[in-house]
Amino acid sequence: MISCQRTDFFGPARPPVIVRDAAIATSHPLATAAGLEILSAGGNAVDAAIAAVATQCVVEPHMTGIGGDCFVLYAPKGKPTIALNGSGRAPAAVSVEKLKSLGLEGEIPKTSAHAVTVPGAISAWTRLHADHGSLPLERLFARAIDYAENGYAITPRVAFDWADDAALLAEDANASAFFLPGGKAPRAGDRHAQPLLGQRLRDIATSGASAFYEGATGASLVKYLNGLGGLHTLEDFAEAKDAAFYTTPISTDFRGYTVEECPPNGQGLAALMLLGILREFDLGPDVSMADRVHIHAEATKLVYHNRDALIADPAAMTVAVESLLAPETAKRLAAHIDMKRARPPVLWDEPEHRDTVYLCVVDRDGNMISFINSLFHSFGSTRVDPATGVLLHSRGNSFRLIEGHPNAIGPKKRPMHTIIPGLLRKDGAAFGVFGVMGGQYQAAGQAALLSGLFDRGLDPQAALDAPRSFAFNGVLEMERSYPDAVLADLAARGHAVHRAAEPFGGGQLILADAEKGCLIAGSDIRKDGCALGY
DSSP states (O other), X not given: OOOOOOOXXXXXXXXXXXXXXXXXXXXXXXXXXXXXXXXXXXXXXXXHHHHHHHHHHHHOTTXXXXXXXXXXXXEOTTSOOEEEEEOOOOXXXXXXXXXXXXTOOSSOOTTSGGGOOOOXXXXXXXXXXXXXXXXXXXXXXXXXXXHHHHOEEOOHHHHHHHHHTHHHHHTSHHHHHHHOGGGSOOOTTOEEOOHHHHHHHHHHHHHTTHHHHSHHHHHHHHHHHHHTTXXXXXXXXXXXXXXXXXXXXXXXXXXXXXXEEOOTTBTHHHHHHHHHHHTTSOOSTTSOHHHHHHHHHHHHHHHHHHXXXXXXXXXXXXXXXXXXXXXXXXXXXXXXXXXXXXXXXXXXXXXXXXXXXXXXXXXXXXXXXXXXXXXXXXXXXXXXXXXXXXXXXXXXXXXXXXXXXXXXXOTTOOOOBOOXXXXXXXXXXXXEEEEEOXXXXXXXXXXXXHHHHHTSOOOHHHHXXXXXXXXXXXXXXXXXXXXXXXXXXXXXXXXXXXEOSSOOOOEEEEEEETTTTEEEEEEOXXXXXXXXXX
């Protein structure tokens, strides 16, 4: 049975959503409403997820879009989980040598055409819909098309993030024209529309993925990217139409539950490695807040160090996933954590040497879907094809310009991805769907969320609301809800502690309580969204 007790109804926290038949949780109220409408009309979890994500591509344009990538975990009732990889490939003509000959060194700039791998989201949506959907795409896209063509009201968190990105958008004439009306970022309550995006959705609903990757839209995107110096071809885009593929999830055990993730090239492997290390520690309710943050920070440093060195397109990985998930690997990494001081990270075998939307749905038949769609950075590459209205992502920025590195850019290669949907099983049965947004934070965020649920006994909403910290790039950032004394304790252990300027990401979660016969859902207070159901 899942804990659902909340004792303070005078406080700012909201209780979890508890429903009988079906539930959906997203980061935007219009997306949640669109998905719930589909569920109420008889659609299944896949239908509702596609309707919700299409809406998010319109109403959260800085976080996601049809010019991005997608990963999905889908658990049909009583059947094994299906993983769907909708990440795009680099152009066939690209290589480290080629980009260096063009003057690139260090990293691929996020606004560069070389940061734009061929988008994989539409290939994934249409593949998933063809195989598991029940309602036509025209019905699923109806709300998104309406908001794109007739406008939608900007919500508070979206307005906050949009204003943060105004200076970056202003550097690109097309981005300014689409996203800075009157030269300014829209404010909460303002109306914004993207008619060209609405037309793209209409075309995809009618003609499927070919309407995006081929024909006038595909040709326009290739021409636009070539004008920016990109090496993309019509063949690269045409091949991407069918590039999304199914694969087998990877998993680990944590506190009696099986946690499933998509395999590499996503960083779900990092989330599982992190849970493996946390498994070696007592993180129950009596553990101090400072000790809990310290253990999580040290484990995160260890895992991300390994992630950056080892995780890539699976065809290029030099270490087997099974080795990284082995219990002895977790024990060896955990042994490096000193409770009294912060230490540099190490690789597992001791050799010498940011923006997304997540949503989840459980339908009336018990089918569960965990769905994530991303542009990577806020507003992706900020590159918008003016003829099609497609905002392109920046996922190629994750590639390395280092010959021989597993994640080095190369022809038709997929980069290491930060976006990771998660799914839980208990005694073999699908138990819940969850995800945490926030770019690099996602693996660390998932581990903290699950520890809150299963170590501290928090309900889904409380686990999402809990204060967040993140050890990354030599700094331990902590949200402002942590007491000063905790920061002082951690600084004394050697952490470079900073107060986070903004909240870490967001998240959604739905759990099935078989004993009570209900669904319990939560949606992060750090975003505008909500969980709903019936």
